[in-house]
Amino acid sequence: MPETIVLPPNASIIPHSLEKHGHIRTDNYYWLNNRENPEVVDYLNQENEYYQQSTAHTKDFQKELFEEMKARIKEDDESVPYFYNGYYYITRFEKGKDYPIHSRKKGNLQAKEEILFDCNEMAQGHAYFNLSGLSISEDNIWASFGVDTVSRRQYTIQIKNLITGEILPVKLENTTGGATWASDNKTLFYSRKDEVTLRADKIYKHKVGTTAEDDTLVYFEKDDTFDVSVYKSKSKKYIIINFSSTLTTEYQTVLSETPDAKFKVFQKRTRGLEYSMSHYGDHFYIVTNKDKATNFKLMKTPEAQTSKENWVDVIAHREDVLLEDIDIFKDYLVVSERADGLNKIRIIPWGGEGEYYLPFESETYMAYTTTNLDFDTPILRYGYQSLATPTSVIDFDMQTKQKTILKEQEVLSRDFDSKFDKNNYQEERIWSTATDGAKVPISMVYRKGMKKEGANPTLLYGYGSYGVTMDCHFSSVRLSLLDRGFIFAIAHIRGGEDLGRPWYENGKLLKKKNTFTDFIDCSKFLISEKYTSPSHLYAEGGSAGGLLMGAIVNISPELYHGVIAQVPFVDVVTTMLDETIPLTTGEYDEWGNPNVKKYYDYMLSYSPYDNVTAQNYPNMYIATGLHDSQVQYWEPVKWVAKLRVLKTDNNQLYLDTNMDAGHGGASGRYEAIKEIAKEYSFLLDLEGIKR
Structure with a gap:
């Protein structure tokens, strides 16, 4: 605990009325929604200063943690x-x-x-720098690339001549960073964003040697619930525009060798119809939910007849298997599936004989196909890792079934530290029972020798939105917790797609509260099974996982000793009513449209900011970025201001705002580790662990 008493800042209370459906909310901190206001910046600086002063006693430990975590990383790596x-x-x-x-x-x-x-x-x-979207022309002469120096994911695309080294003077502003070259090696397709909402809504075509003003608008997406992107098929035959919303997709294609021709609709958008497609030979192969295929199925259609009435089944829908993706090779079809929450990789020869699955024995692993750009090869490249096993990149010969481990992530140590040995750690998957009877898996890792006596410090991580699956990835920095006695656990709660598409459907819209109660039930299960206790249980989540953190501390604050919320989405109703905020309208299918009363009422019943009340809260560390384009900085800032006034405890409450960064935090390999060191020192300090 802090050695000296430092008083936290208090934000000015300026009541602002917000009316919808005849209901009035009073937001005392609405004025903080303006990063250009000097008083807002001053308040953020005061909060940062309070955090720095209050944690001054942990600064040396933070540096020690940083050096320890940095030392595990192979610096001259490739x-x-x-x-x-x-x-x-x-x-x-x-x-x-x-x-x-x-x-x-x-x-x-x-x-x-x-x-x-x-x-x-x-x-x-630059305080922040990110290069993204590197794309090489087919003649290997030109490279397009996007650069973001603000961290609002607004990239400037430039073009480099790889023969002369010259970077052309033209700058394509306000893009997603991604671009793709047509087969003529002079036409570049890219997507541009709306200046205010940052929605990718336009596809442009640029010709090498012309100016940005000369670029041709290929498509403008008027529907503000859709984003657009553009890419080239693996076969290199087609340039493809993708139009996507939460529940609906559409594609348009043009031959890559005729980039000035008109794009053709593959299958026009139909609400609720989701599909993705890959080109092979004289067919397209389609992963889709057509015909109520909730967990998706694989279909195909002739190149010249792409509308859905021509699609025929290749792999039928299965109630217990989620079809996630496919990779197409000249002689093989590779299918990525998920069953019982675990990754499966299925190899199917086009000849139709002798299909098989890659064997995986663990229950806390993730396996995934990686960079497979070569079409005419029997070699599949995939990645494998688990909570205790460093990442491996593997080349698998689909013909001989021989695998070659090309690289396993090296985990280094300082001279005075013991060397990493994955055999020192135990992995486990257990199942909690939710309030409504659903079985929720929990994956965990800890040092061998852990005793179930209720005293183990435990960090439970959760997300539970957008159908994002929380796979069991390895983290070398996480060893700094495990080696100090922590259990690390992942709650595979509804709202993610961990147990198939229905798992997602049952954690969104008017079933969103399942996400929160699942996490709470997982927490109670860890306590009842004596893995930990409320005085040693910690929770962590970011972005939509930060919404989860905000909800659980309102509902069951007594379960947690501390909570970490990164860039948390906590002012749900206000944000979803503001269509000028990036991402808002495209998210109606996830959260609901609060302009409709039943969604407004439901969202209001769980929105963390709206439900802060006079009660005890856990110790909390909340991080945000001033330039965040995904979750605006003012959401966590207003949340903290309201908590400061209403909470009835003397627990720690820290707001740490990165004044240079956005949603992804600091750029740079080691700056990101410094942020993790802050989080870990917060947890370890609460546990009384000083070294």
């Missing part, structure tokens, strides 16, 4: 090279440098390295 169109592409890091270097080698790995982009040089002078 990715496994992948081969594409005559070149091996590599991303590598150099010792002591924060940013990646992108390079390539022609023909073989012994060839001379050609540096494409050194992000360390490009990042100089």
Whole structure:
């Protein structure tokens, strides 16, 4: 606990009335919704100063944690090279440098390295830097790339001549960063964002040698619930525009060799019809929920007849298996599935004989196909990791069934630390019973020798929105908790797609509260099974997982000793009523449209900011970014201001605002670790662990 008493700041109370459906809400902190207001910036700085002063006694420990976590990372590291169109592409890091270097080698790995982009040089002078969307033309001469130096995910695309090294003067502003080259090697398609909402709503076409003003608008998406993107099929035959909302998709195609031709609708949008498609031979293969295929199925259709009445089943719908994705090769179809919450990779020869699954034995792993750009190869590249097993990149020969581990993430240690050994850790999957009887899996990892006596500090992580699955990934920084006696656990709650599409459907819209009660029931189960106790249980979530944190501390604050909420989405009703805020209208299918009274009433009943009350709350560390485009900074700021006035305890409440960053936090390899060190020092300090 802090050694000296430091008084927290108090935000000015300026009542602001918000009326909807004849109901009036009073928001005392609405004035904080303006990052240009000097008083707002002053308040954020006061909160930051309060956090810094209150945790001054942990500063040395934070530095120690940072050095410890940094020491596990191989500083001079590089990715496994992948081969594409005559070149091996590599991303590598150099010792002591924060940013990646992108390079390539022609023909073989012994060839001379050609540096494409050194992000360390490009990042100089910027508090934040991110390079994204690297795209190479088919003649290997041109590279398009996007740069964001503000952290609002508004990228400027530029083009580099890889032969001369010249970066062309043209700058394509306010884009998603992604772009794709047509087969003529001079036409570049890209998506541009709305200036206010940041919705990707336009597809443009740029010709090398022209100005940005000369670019042609290919498509403007008027429906503000849809985003647009553009890419090239793996076969390189088609340029494809994707139109997507939460529940509906549409695609349009044009031959890559005729980029100035008119795009053709693949299957026009039909509300509730979701599909994705891949080109192979003279057919398209379609992953879709057509015909009430809740967990999706695989269909195909001839190239010339793409509307849905021509689609025929290839893999039928299954009630107990979620079909997540496919990878198409010349001789094989690779299907990514999920059954009983676990990843499955299925190999199907196009010849129709001898299909099989890759064998995985753990219950706390994740396996996934990775960069498979080469079409004519029997080699499937996939990744594997678990809560205790570092990430491996594996090449699997689908013909001989031989696997080659190309790389396993190296976990280093300092000279005076014990070396990492995955055999020192125990992984476990257990099942909690939810209030309504649903069985909810919990994945966990801890040091061997853990005793179930209720005294283990435990960090329970959750998300539970958008159908995002919380897979069991390895984290070397997490070892700093495990080696100090923590259990780390993931609650695979409804709202995610962990147990199939119905798992998602039962945790959204008017069933959203299942997400919160599932997490609370998982917490109670860990306590009842004596893994931990309320004085040692901690919860963590970010973004929509921050909404989860805000809900659980309102409903069951007594279960948790501490909570970490990163960029939390906590002012649900106000945000979803403001159509100028990025992402809002496209999210109606996730949360509901509060302009409709039944959704307004339901959202209001759980919105964390609206339901703060006079009661005891756990110790809380809340982090945000001033330039966040996903969850606006003012949501957590207003939440903290309201908590300061209403909470009836003397527990810690910290607001830590990164004044330079956005939704993803700090850029740079090591700056991000410093943020984790803050979170871990908060937890360890509450546990009385000083070293």
